[in-house]
Amino acid sequence: MNIKKEKSLGIVETKTFKFDAMVLESGRELKDVSIVYETYGKLNENKSNAIYIAHAFSGDANAAGFHKDAKKPGWWDDMIGPGKAFDTDKYFVICSNVIGGCSGSTGPSSLNPETKKPYALSFPVITIADMVAAQKKLIDYLGIKKLLSVAGGSMGGMQVLQWAVSYPESISSAIAIATAMKHSPQQIAFNEVARQAIMSDAKWNNGNYYETNSSPDGGLSVARMIGHITYMSDKSMEERFSRNLKEEGYSFSIASDFEVEGYLRYKGDSFVKRFDANSYLYISKAMDYFDVSNKILVKTSDKRDVKFLIISFASDWLYPSYQSEEMVKRLKLKGYDTTYIEIKSTYGHDAFLLEFDDETKMVKHFLEKVNKETEVSKNR
Amino acid sequence: MNIKKEKSLGIVETKTFKFDAMVLESGRELKDVSIVYETYGKLNENKSNAIYIAHAFSGDANAAGFHKDAKKPGWWDDMIGPGKAFDTDKYFVICSNVIGGCSGSTGPSSLNPETKKPYALSFPVITIADMVAAQKKLIDYLGIKKLLSVAGGSMGGMQVLQWAVSYPESISSAIAIATAMKHSPQQIAFNEVARQAIMSDAKWNNGNYYETNSSPDGGLSVARMIGHITYMSDKSMEERFSRNLKEEGYSFSIASDFEVEGYLRYKGDSFVKRFDANSYLYISKAMDYFDVSNKILVKTSDKRDVKFLIISFASDWLYPSYQSEEMVKRLKLKGYDTTYIEIKSTYGHDAFLLEFDDETKMVKHFLEKVNKETEVSKNR
Numbered sequence: 120m121n122i123k124k125e126k127s128l129g130i131v132e133t134k135t136f137k138f139d140a141m142v143l144e145s146g147r148e149l150k151d152v153s154i155v156y157e158t159y160g161k162l163n164e165n166k167s168n169a170i171y172i173a174h175a176f177s178g179d180a181n182a183a184g185f186h187k188d189a190k191k192p193g194w195w196d197d198m199i200g201p202g203k204a205f206d207t208d209k210y211f212v213i214c215s216n217v218i219g220g221c222s223g224s225t226g227p228s229s230l231n232p233e234t235k236k237p238y239a240l241s242f243p244v245i246t247i248a249d250m251v252a253a254q255k256k257l258i259d260y261l262g263i264k265k266l267l268s269v270a271g272g273s274m275g276g277m278q279v280l281q282w283a284v285s286y287p288e289s290i291s292s293a294i295a296i297a298t299a300m301k302h303s304p305q306q307i308a309f310n311e312v313a314r315q316a317i318m319s320d321a322k323w324n325n326g327n328y329y330e331t332n333s334s335p336d337g338g339l340s341v342a343r344m345i346g347h348i349t350y351m352s353d354k355s356m357e358e359r360f361s362r363n364l365k366e367e368g369y370s371f372s373i374a375s376d377f378e379v380e381g382y383l384r385y386k387g388d389s390f391v392k393r394f395d396a397n398s399y400l401y402i403s404k405a406m407d408y409f410d411v412s413n414k415i416l417v418k419t420s421d422k423r424d425v426k427f428l429i430i431s432f433a434s435d436w437l438y439p440s441y442q443s444e445e446m447v448k449r450l451k452l453k454g455y456d457t458t459y460i461e462i463k464s465t466y467g468h469d470a471f472l473l474e475f476d477d478e479t480k481m482v483k484h485f486l487e488k489v490n491k492e493t494e495v496s497k498n499r
Numbered sequence: 500m501n502i503k504k505e506k507s508l509g510i511v512e513t514k515t516f517k518f519d520a521m522v523l524e525s526g527r528e529l530k531d532v533s534i535v536y537e538t539y540g541k542l543n544e545n546k547s548n549a550i551y552i553a554h555a556f557s558g559d560a561n562a563a564g565f566h567k568d569a570k571k572p573g574w575w576d577d578m579i580g581p582g583k584a585f586d587t588d589k590y591f592v593i594c595s596n597v598i599g600g601c602s603g604s605t606g607p608s609s610l611n612p613e614t615k616k617p618y619a620l621s622f623p624v625i626t627i628a629d630m631v632a633a634q635k636k637l638i639d640y641l642g643i644k645k646l647l648s649v650a651g652g653s654m655g656g657m658q659v660l661q662w663a664v665s666y667p668e669s670i671s672s673a674i675a676i677a678t679a680m681k682h683s684p685q686q687i688a689f690n691e692v693a694r695q696a697i698m699s700d701a702k703w704n705n706g707n708y709y710e711t712n713s714s715p716d717g718g719l720s721v722a723r724m725i726g727h728i729t730y731m732s733d734k735s736m737e738e739r740f741s742r743n744l745k746e747e748g749y750s751f752s753i754a755s756d757f758e759v760e761g762y763l764r765y766k767g768d769s770f771v772k773r774f775d776a777n778s779y780l781y782i783s784k785a786m787d788y789f790d791v792s793n794k795i796l797v798k799t800s801d802k803r804d805v806k807f808l809i810i811s812f813a814s815d816w817l818y819p820s821y822q823s824e825e826m827v828k829r830l831k832l833k834g835y836d837t838t839y840i841e842i843k844s845t846y847g848h849d850a851f852l853l854e855f856d857d858e859t860k861m862v863k864h865f866l867e868k869v870n871k872e873t874e875v876s877k878n879r
Contacts, residue, residue: 311759315720315767318753319721337699347688348688356688357683360684373784377687383691
């Protein structure tokens, strides 16, 4: 742990970028938009070393380094920092909280500028394309014409693919990890059950709980518990919990007996302290709407100059490898320079946050190749 | 459909068997116990043609045939009837509702004889062994010394394995389908989330909702929706729903858009009309407690005369084939006559209710073999 802290970026800070308005995919307008973001490393003179990191469902702008007084570093600290996969000695790394979120960027818990009250369900439904459109505004604001890469896992990977669809001319490469071109009905189903858990909690109150003294913690906790089962694998649960009991012997009561039950409850309870139930509804909806399977290769320029690195994990049953393989097949058929690896891991979907040794090797090598070729093409 | 109805048993009736008391695995006593059951076919003179069918989680005593005015036949009508896998022209088939259930047998919604009020959480925690002990009393009452077979899928399969552990001398064979020797942490986790969904519903009211005007329908519906995802496979969901929308185009609202969402909600809503939330807690707990992995071959007599048929389904990720294969390995190592087949199906766990063509072939052949050998050994 000491070693990790030494290699970390140390204390980092969140900044805010604001813009007046954006028209969403639904046609509705989102006004007075705030995007919180962090940057690590230094932007070089010709602004060619920037990498955008997109976070997953419950992530935030703090991808790496420690907030002041924080005990834990950012969610991908193992991958971002000096000498790491996203090497901040070489690259300028940016991460922002998605719109619709609840960790600083404008979302359903933000004040609606028209009513001066929290949006709640008056917040417009946003899509992955809307999240990426807001990120593009941030990149423009930072004066970056072309990102060296966009990278992310899970919902972060969806944003990566969306960048390749929406702004192919603005990225040199894309690193999509443990993700899919579209949500399958099973993926939609898990999200829908989680939404129903929230919405069937009486305290959800049709989304209007911000100004009451209660919030739908029970429903949100159940939603998160469902999520956690899908993030682990059957095998990783067996390795970690097996049928271990919390106390000796069965309680012969309705109370929980098994360690795995205690773990899930703990995860659910701690999640409600940091996440907003309405954000859960909106962001999960954005994931379900996501489908670039018919777009991914259409809008891209004829140059085919976006290079792809696709990574999946053998035990990830939430975003199974076959979804990555379909993606790779399409990309290769269209002539894209595409590298694919399925990492053998027992961690399930969580592997994208845990298997950083293998990920580091792949990402480092890929970025060096992209960096070199980008420089070569510029010098031509 | 006409063909199926012609081959059906026609109208069937549920009977009730009562007994004074039983001591449960927990040491507690359950008094004034009612077991509802149905029988199909005729018991032969020496009572040697009886087969007990154990139902799955939400099943009931109506395994086959139609209740008067019912539109749907029993839950395994495809498998039980004249000429079917469990051929009622040859065999006397018995099915009863488990204790802890809510379809006639004594459970948490029954009146506690001591208080004259519904048990609710004063109902003692029951186990699969307790369910089977109650079934043994029913079999004794019917005057049957030895069952030709015990058969069931999912939780029914657990009861089958429990019969082989608790009363090996009382069964000639065991047919365990889509089941496991013990619940894995992932299986426990899904049950625990479902229980949390119920218990976090304010209307659950610590189990005391029978005498109020409301019940935890929201939580119970979410629990069932989780179940349904685990009963289907990724592939069967894709084949049935894909990303089909209920209306044309996205609603860009928090409302449900996809057919799979509508299906799950429908399943959840219809379940709450026929199932009791407290029974969900008790029965799911019994499944989680189930673990005969260290017992299955210990208590059985030295004769090794129980013949096993084990069936799993390739796409069943709730009770994956590897669990059946571990079971088969153990049984074979101990010298049991064990037949195993993994049926190639895309239906997931639901396959045990749907793949009746393949199941029929396996079960018919197996029962004929058992029947023949049982007769041979008797004539020796």
